[in-house]
Amino acid sequence: MYTQGLDAQGREPEAPAGGAAAERFQARVDAEEKIEPKDWMPEAYRQTLIRQISQHAHSEIVGMLPEGNWITRAPSLRRKAVLMAKVQDEGGHGMYLYSAAETLGIGREEMVGQLLSGAAKYSSIFNYPTLTWADVGAIGWLVDGAAIMNQIPLCRCSYGPYARAMVRICKEESFHQRQGFEIMMTLARGTQAQREMAQDALNRWWWPSIMMFGPSDADSPHTAQSMRWKIKRFSNDELRQKFIDVTVPQAHFLGLAIPDAQLHLDEASGHYRIGAIDWSEFHAVLRGNGPCNRERLAARRAAHENGAWVREAAAAHARKLKERAAAAAAA
Amino acid sequence: MSEDWPLYEVFVRARSGLEHKHVGSLHAADARMAIEHARDVYTRRQEGVSLWVVPSAQIIASDPQEAEALFEPARDKVYRHPTFYAIPDEVKNL
Numbered sequence: 298m299y300t301q302g303l304d305a306q307g308r309e310p311e312a313p314a315g316g317a318a319a320e321r322f323q324a325r326v327d328a329e330e331k332i333e334p335k336d337w338m339p340e341a342y343r344q345t346l347i348r349q350i351s352q353h354a355h356s357e358i359v360g361m362l363p364e365g366n367w368i369t370r371a372p373s374l375r376r377k378a379v380l381m382a383k384v385q386d387e388g389g390h391g392m393y394l395y396s397a398a399e400t401l402g403i404g405r406e407e408m409v410g411q412l413l414s415g416a417a418k419y420s421s422i423f424n425y426p427t428l429t430w431a432d433v434g435a436i437g438w439l440v441d442g443a444a445i446m447n448q449i450p451l452c453r454c455s456y457g458p459y460a461r462a463m464v465r466i467c468k469e470e471s472f473h474q475r476q477g478f479e480i481m482m483t484l485a486r487g488t489q490a491q492r493e494m495a496q497d498a499l500n501r502w503w504w505p506s507i508m509m510f511g512p513s514d515a516d517s518p519h520t521a522q523s524m525r526w527k528i529k530r531f532s533n534d535e536l537r538q539k540f541i542d543v544t545v546p547q548a549h550f551l552g553l554a555i556p557d558a559q560l561h562l563d564e565a566s567g568h569y570r571i572g573a574i575d576w577s578e579f580h581a582v583l584r585g586n587g588p589c590n591r592e593r594l595a596a597r598r599a600a601h602e603n604g605a606w607v608r609e610a611a612a613a614h615a616r617k618l619k620e621r622a623a624a625a626a627a628a
Numbered sequence: 629m630s631e632d633w634p635l636y637e638v639f640v641r642a643r644s645g646l647e648h649k650h651v652g653s654l655h656a657a658d659a660r661m662a663i664e665h666a667r668d669v670y671t672r673r674q675e676g677v678s679l680w681v682v683p684s685a686q687i688i689a690s691d692p693q694e695a696e697a698l699f700e701p702a703r704d705k706v707y708r709h710p711t712f713y714a715i716p717d718e719v720k721n722l
Contacts, residue, residue, distance in 0.1 A: 405632070
């Protein structure tokens with residue numbers, strides 16, 4: 298899971314330095330060659346990628362929390378097995394991404410430290426609570442759906458390790474979206490109470506999902522540079538529109554109503570047009586004032602601190618084995 | 629973490645008969661844990677039948693700056709490819 302718009306946070310990347318090396322670099326990018334870890338790259342390209350990939354990784358890790366909340370209460374053994382597999386995948390996605398970021402010269406500890414201190418961002422969608430079982434369905438259908446929309450173009454990102462991690466992630470993500478839609482379908486075809494639960498989940502997750510694509514293009518100052526570097530292939534608004542166009546008919550199929558009175562099909566263009574997005578909410582959540590910001594970080598910090606003794610014990614065990622092997626070799 | 633776990637590179641053999649292929653990296657306290665983590669991180673969907681883990685610090689890589697010096701000399705040796713040799717169509721089994 299991931300949101301566009303993480304590239305819009307943090308410091309403004311410096312203008313890429315000129316010079317022959319920079320020109321050769323841009324020529325390689327223009328020719329669709331992949332940039333690999335040991336290749337020369339502009340410092341701003343490196344920093345942009347470190348920020349984007351690490352925040353993408355953090356999003357996967359924090360993203361385990363809202364869904365993990367429902368594992369013990371999944372309505373059947375099948376649903377529970379599926380949800381555990383999905384949450385485990387999210388953890389795996391975080392691992393692929395951390396290791397891709399590490400190829401750029403940042404350490405794992407430093408990245409984890411940035412998440413736990415609150416210095417790094419993660420996708421603001423995970424600061425919303427999962428109040429009912431239908432939310433697990435809505436997350437898979439909408440949040441993972443939006444993530445897929447954004448992640449598929451990232452498979453062609455100019456930075457090799459990031460692109461390869463994304464290929465792996467996209468292969469696994471499709472199951473996430475389909476299991477979510479299946480949950481929504483089951484509820485939508487169920488009792489009146491189940492239909493209402495599904496509608497309520499859609500009502501709460503629709504706008505946050507739409508906002509996952511990040512600020513509108515007019516407010517995305519980094520988009521042009523990221524596109525020149527072929528980190529980003531489509532603008533936030535282009536991806537948002539694609540998502541709306543594929544998702545509205547799916548809601549119709551479910552017999553659920555999109556919570557937007559102004560939503561309509563523009564016959565001329567064939568696109569669904571939505572009403573105005575409330576960006577003040579997006580910025581409030583980003584600033585740390587969403588419903589669960591503090592709870593999510595507290596959960597990550599607790600997990601990190603409570604796991605410290607395991608990491609220390611494993612390191613001590615490894616050290617002991619190494620010393621024994623050395624002693625045996627010397628004897 | 630008081631002590632950073634070292635980085636390992638992970639290689640997976642997808643099926644018997646195929647070579648091990650690099651898939652990514654991970655941190656582990658020791659080699660055995662690296663294998664266990666590699667199984668969880670890189671083979672959740674039967675992607676492999678065998679794993680290699682190698683301490684990343686042990687990998688010796690060629691320098692991209694020297695790529696030209698290393699690989700360029702092979703470029704003009706097209707006579708190393710069978711298509712370099714023109715053989716009349718009527719000659720069979722060659």
